[in-house]
Amino acid sequence: MVGQLMALGVSATHARDRVSSMRSTRAAATFAEVYGGGTIVECANKARRNLNLKGLHALDLRTMKDDGTPWNFTLRADRKLARELLDKDDPDWLVGSPPCTAFSIWNYAMNYPKMDRDKVHRAIDEGKTHLNFVVSLYRKQMLKGKYFLHEHPAPALSWKEDTVLALIRSPLVHTVVADQCMYGLTTPAEGSTSERLPALKPTRFMTNSVSMRDQLSLKCDKSHIHQPLVGGRCRDAAFYPLQLVEAILQGMALTADHDAKILASVMGCRAMEEERIDTISAVTKAASTIPNVDDEKPVPVSSVKKVTGGVLPIA
Numbered sequence: 001m002v003g004q005l006m007a008l009g010v011s012a013t014h015a016r017d018r019v020s021s022m023r024s025t026r027a028a029a030t031f032a033e034v035y036g037g038g039t040i041v042e043c044a045n046k047a048r049r050n051l052n053l054k055g056l057h058a059l060d061l062r063t064m065k066d067d068g069t070p071w072n073f074t075l076r077a078d079r080k081l082a083r084e085l086l087d088k089d090d091p092d093w094l095v096g097s098p099p100c101t102a103f104s105i106w107n108y109a110m111n112y113p114k115m116d117r118d119k120v121h122r123a124i125d126e127g128k129t130h131l132n133f134v135v136s137l138y139r140k141q142m143l144k145g146k147y148f149l150h151e152h153p154a155p156a157l158s159w160k161e162d163t164v165l166a167l168i169r170s171p172l173v174h175t176v177v178a179d180q181c182m183y184g185l186t187t188p189a190e191g192s193t194s195e196r197l198p199a200l201k202p203t204r205f206m207t208n209s210v211s212m213r214d215q216l217s218l219k220c221d222k223s224h225i226h227q228p229l230v231g232g233r234c235r236d237a238a239f240y241p242l243q244l245v246e247a248i249l250q251g252m253a254l255t256a257d258h259d260a261k262i263l264a265s266v267m268g269c270r271a272m273e274e275e276r277i278d279t280i281s282a283v284t285k286a287a288s289t290i291p292n293v294d295d296e297k298p299v300p301v302s303s304v305k306k307v308t309g310g311v312l313p314i315a
């Protein structure tokens with residue numbers, strides 16, 4: 001938004017002040033991470049407090065429930081508890097990144113053929129349980145007029161699952177692929193403990209916010225060489241780089257700014273409409289005090305003078 005104002009000729013300082021004051025006057029947009037370790041929540045609540053966002057929860061195997069045990073969404077009881085918590089706190093955004101291993105093309109091509117068939121089915125069923133859980137949460141967000149952001153690797157086969165495809169078919173839902181190298185993703189270089197090289201890691205996002213989609217649309221500019229994500233590098237690249245976290249937060253803030261503008265515009269229109277109704281009412285009231293001449297008796301024709309000055313004869 002700062003850039004848009006500057007394009008309109010507003011100085012950088014004034015543009016930043018304008019956006020900052022707008023953000024400080026709107027209510028903080030709230031969000032929860034589901035399967036996120038809490039990086040986005042932590043960044044919003046500390047480093048990027050100026051965006052006026054509030055991270056409420058990070059529900060993940062690495063975070064704890066009130067009873068001190070970690071969230072485990074393979075358990076129906078934990079899914080139910082999370083639903084109740086989210087219903088109660090009603091966040092404006094849900095950010096979901098369920099486990100993607102079960103849908104990995106690598107597993108389908110290399111590992112599943114060598115594994116016990118029952119074990120493969122169990123792994124896929126578990127993956128689907130997690131996926132269907134977050135999709136049901138996203139649907140609820142949409143029904144409430146709120147937002148979601150879902151992430152999985154671009155090549156993952158989860159994008160072809162019926163539940164996901166049904167959501168994608170909605171005209172309100174958008175998908176976009178971000179190349180994480182453009183958001184600062186790097187992994188250690190071969191044989192080096194200090195050097196790091198960019199990793200492409202194309203990641204597909206699905207969201208019902210255009211502002212969020214636009215923040216996550218950077219593609220590799222081919223200005224560097226990528227390091228393939230094999231072996232331990234997969235693990236190193238399993239966390240969002242800071243720039244990606246910031247882009248996600250920016251997407252939430254821009255969405256909230258946009259909604260606040262629309263609300264102000266609607267409120268302005270409503271105020272104008274109320275003013276118009278008041279004016280009409282005042283005019284009507286004033287008009288009602290003018291003597292009513294409608295019930296005057298008709299003037300006898302015989303008394304109407306002809307233009308010639310004579311009197312019309314009575315028929």
Ligand SMILES: [Zn+2]
Binds near residue numbers: 220
């Ligand atoms: Zn790149």
